[in-house]
Amino acid sequence: MAKKILDRISVVIPQSKMDQKPVQRVMKLSEKKDRSINYLVVEAILEYLNREEKK
Numbered sequence: 001m002a003k004k005i006l007d008r009i010s011v012v013i014p015q016s017k018m019d020q021k022p023v024q025r026v027m028k029l030s031e032k033k034d035r036s037i038n039y040l041v042v043e044a045i046l047e048y049l050n051r052e053e054k055k
Contacts, residue, residue, distance in 0.1 A: 011041070026040055026041065
């Protein structure tokens with residue numbers, strides 16, 4: 001049986017990163033940029049992947 005590829009992910013912020021307020025910061029930025037939080041997170045993931053795959 002083939003594995004089904006999901007088109008969704010969820011992100012759990014580690015407690016050790018909560019002091020950097022990532023959720024609040026991305027919410028604030030999404031308002032400023034008039035973009036959804038999802039859009040910004042996907043863009044960040046794609047930028048990370050592009051950068052890392054060049055290594």
